[in-house]
Amino acid sequence: MSNNTHSPLLDDHPAIPESPAQQHKSAVVTVTDPRGLHLRSGRDVVRTASLFQARITAANLSRNSNAVDLKSIIQLMQLQARQGHDLQLAANGPDADAAIEALCSLF
Amino acid sequence: MQQLFHGLSAAPGVGIGNIYKYAPVAADDPGATTTHAAGNPEDEWERFLAARLLVDEELARLAQIGQTATAEIFLVHREILHDSTLTDAVRAAIDSGADATRATRQATGELVRIFQDLSDQYFASRATDIRDVGQRLVFRLGGITSARQLTPLPDNTILLAEDLTAFDTTHLDQAHVVGIALAASTPTAHTAILARSLGIPLVCSAGAEILQLHSGMFAVVDGIRGRLLVDPDEETLEQYELTRSRLRRFQAEALSHSHEPALTPDGERIPVRVNVNSREDLLHIHANGAEGIGLLRTENLFQHRTSPPSVSEQLAAYQDVHSYTNTHSLTVRLLDIGGDKPVPYLQPPAEANPFLGVRGIRLLLRHPQMLIDQAQALIELAQNVSPVDRIRILIPMISKVSEVHQTLELLEEVPGYKHCRHKLGTLEVGVLIEVPSAALLAHHFACQVDFLSIGTNDLAQYTLAADRVNSAVATLATPLDPSVLQLISLTCEAGRAAGIPVAICGEVAGDPSVQPLLLGLGLNEISVAGPAVPLVKSAIRRVDMDAARELAATALKCSRAQEIHQLLHDIG
Numbered sequence A: 001m002s003n004n005t006h007s008p009l010l011d012d013h014p015a016i017p018e019s020p021a022q023q024h025k026s027a028v029v030t031v032t033d034p035r036g037l038h039l040r041s042g043r044d045v046v047r048t049a050s051l052f053q054a055r056i057t058a059a060n061l062s063r064n065s066n067a068v069d070l071k072s073i074i075q076l077m078q079l080q081a082r083q084g085h086d087l088q089l090a091a092n093g094p095d096a097d098a099a100i101e102a103l104c105s106l107f
Numbered sequence B: 001m002q003q004l005f006h007g008l009s010a011a012p013g014v015g016i017g018n019i020y021k022y023a024p025v026a027a028d029d030p031g032a033t034t035t036h037a038a039g040n041p042e043d044e045w046e047r048f049l050a051a052r053l054l055v056d057e058e059l060a061r062l063a064q065i066g067q068t069a070t071a072e073i074f075l076v077h078r079e080i081l082h083d084s085t086l087t088d089a090v091r092a093a094i095d096s097g098a099d100a101t102r103a104t105r106q107a108t109g110e111l112v113r114i115f116q117d118l119s120d121q122y123f124a125s126r127a128t129d130i131r132d133v134g135q136r137l138v139f140r141l142g143g144i145t146s147a148r149q150l151t152p153l154p155d156n157t158i159l160l161a162e163d164l165t166a167f168d169t170t171h172l173d174q175a176h177v178v179g180i181a182l183a184a185s186t187p188t189a190h191t192a193i194l195a196r197s198l199g200i201p202l203v204c205s206a207g208a209e210i211l212q213l214h215s216g217m218f219a220v221v222d223g224i225r226g227r228l229l230v231d232p233d234e235e236t237l238e239q240y241e242l243t244r245s246r247l248r249r250f251q252a253e254a255l256s257h258s259h260e261p262a263l264t265p266d267g268e269r270i271p272v273r274v275n276v277n278s279r280e281d282l283l284h285i286h287a288n289g290a291e292g293i294g295l296l297r298t299e300n301l302f303q304h305r306t307s308p309p310s311v312s313e314q315l316a317a318y319q320d321v322h323s324y325t326n327t328h329s330l331t332v333r334l335l336d337i338g339g340d341k342p343v344p345y346l347q348p349p350a351e352a353n354p355f356l357g358v359r360g361i362r363l364l365l366r367h368p369q370m371l372i373d374q375a376q377a378l379i380e381l382a383q384n385v386s387p388v389d390r391i392r393i394l395i396p397m398i399s400k401v402s403e404v405h406q407t408l409e410l411l412e413e414v415p416g417y418k419h420c421r422h423k424l425g426t427l428e429v430g431v432l433i434e435v436p437s438a439a440l441l442a443h444h445f446a447c448q449v450d451f452l453s454i455g456t457n458d459l460a461q462y463t464l465a466a467d468r469v470n471s472a473v474a475t476l477a478t479p480l481d482p483s484v485l486q487l488i489s490l491t492c493e494a495g496r497a498a499g500i501p502v503a504i505c506g507e508v509a510g511d512p513s514v515q516p517l518l519l520g521l522g523l524n525e526i527s528v529a530g531p532a533v534p535l536v537k538s539a540i541r542r543v544d545m546d547a548a549r550e551l552a553a554t555a556l557k558c559s560r561a562q563e564i565h566q567l568l569h570d571i572g
Helices: A039-050 A073-077 A096-104 B041-064 B068-081 B084-095 B100-116 B127-140 B166-171 B190-198 B208-212 B234-256 B311-322 B361-366 B368-382 B401-412 B417-424 B436-440 B442-448 B456-464 B482-498 B512-521 B530-540 B545-557 B561-571
Strands: A024-030 A055-060 A086-092 B003-006 B008-011 B014-021 B157-161 B177-182 B202-204 B218-222 B227-230 B272-276 B293-296 B330-333 B391-395 B427-433 B451-454 B502-504 B525-528
Touching: A024 A096, A039 A073, A039 A096, A039 B068, A055 A096, A073 B068, A073 B084, A086 A096, B008 B190, B008 B530, B014 B177, B014 B234, B041 B068, B041 B084, B041 B100, B041 B127, B068 B127, B068 B166, B068 B190, B084 B100, B100 B127, B127 B166, B127 B190, B157 B218, B166 B190, B177 B190, B177 B218, B190 B202, B202 B218, B218 B234, B234 B512, B234 B530, B234 B561, B272 B530, B293 B525, B311 B330, B311 B368, B361 B368, B361 B401, B368 B391, B368 B401, B368 B417, B368 B427, B391 B401, B401 B417, B401 B427, B401 B442, B417 B427, B427 B436, B427 B442, B436 B442, B436 B456, B436 B482, B442 B482, B451 B482, B451 B525, B456 B482, B482 B502, B482 B512, B482 B545, B482 B561, B512 B530, B512 B545, B512 B561, B525 B530, B545 B561
Parallel strands: B014 B157, B157 B177, B177 B202, B272 B293, B272 B525, B293 B330, B330 B391, B391 B427, B427 B451, B451 B502, B502 B525
Antiparallel strands: A024 A086, A055 A086, B003 B227, B008 B202, B014 B218, B218 B227
């Protein structure tokens, strides 16, 4: 995956700065890896997500999928994310901003 | 009577033996669970954690031994082992009264079903990874798994199954399994990677029909051509026995030199490339030591949609493929579609016999814009590559000289074509020789193109009027028939006279033993399935060109395919 093709889109909330304990952050990223978000690249995503306390989910907008837990490789695979698919990442928790920033850098 | 099943080559080699049909115990089959009385949930959870620790250590060990590709599998399996989705489900089952073994079977069984229902094949086949981790856990918990079903096995076992997990493959009785045939799976699945590293010939995607076969039947797994033969006739069996002994001799050596170029002892360099059918084939180009792509099929880009792909869409797809070639050439076959694969936006006419109907270039010349768009995308790619990694356009299904002329005239009009082909030297145009008339007339158009490529599968079918998928006549359509060799020879002569290279991209080219004959006939480039690359390169390094030309001259005098097989045997 390359990290330069898509910048995260801010969601509706950040207009009002929130207290750190209640950060909400979301972003849309596009899968650029020709092989899609396969096991190996998925593992990197899961590992990164697991570094944060925030609850982090992802939904595959291109497949209209439900949001899944991004800290689980098993759930991540169920997104069936192929190259070109748009994923909506969302984080909730004290380090949500940092989590989304770190995750976006993987795409 | 001999039965032939076509599949895909996933690990090279030839295995001869008796079928053992393996049906795994379902992950959540309660009958497979040992009658262990469930202790209290805390004790069962402790048992699960203890088993998980053992599996984790085992996977860590496995990841340290094998090659990088196999190591990756085990690292990913460790990830699944610790995944909260799995462990939460096990915990929930234990809390509702199941013992650790049953809870593991239930949890993994449910996840396997979820994955099997996914629409995308790559992700659906991740079910195998989950089943694999489940098996390891159940094994450590003392339950019945393939490790107890697949060991020990009798001598010379041909293992037949729907699919195998990496666990199955690492636990099977490796000393006694001489070949594997799978109804499903792909050449890039973990099992295929492991089979290659274990040196066990493997044919996959052979179709559900093979599951009708019985244990004990005598069979040959041809991992070179991707075939399963049951009850082979005497002559065929003899051929396979010869091939097998030849292969054993240089298999080990081949793998250690796969990244070196294939030079004959006389110093002639023969590029060995790969045929690419799917995205997955791309991933192993480098690992196998292939020098670029000798045949990229583009049908997938055009099917299952309501309008043709745009130039930019195609360009992106070709750029993607090109990025895997590692500064080697990329040969792209123009859309080769006919009535057998209807594409709605082309409104194909209903045909009684699509293989003799409007297909390949015949179809493209009826829809010139499609041809122009595809060429445009390839030319745009050629404008941005270095002259060493050329883009080659391959024209399929040529049967008339006029079709070559019409195609070239259309190409001339595409912006950038002349610049790339004549100035930059990054674009080449070639003709696929797969219809006998094209071979017979090749000398009339060879001087107008940059290369020829012989598709021996179709050339043999069209020459012998025999469908190679129809097992009743498939053996007639052998590319080693003297009639086909005559056509190959004519094509090579035409190429030589015009000063252009002649390639071969049919499945026969993947057989190491035919390399002396192919080079002797005058072929300059070889394109094969990925796993065959190391063995083919190794065989080329043994070809004495003078002897090979003599062999080809003798072969061209033969009247029967059997004599040609005999010749190859005598020199092997």
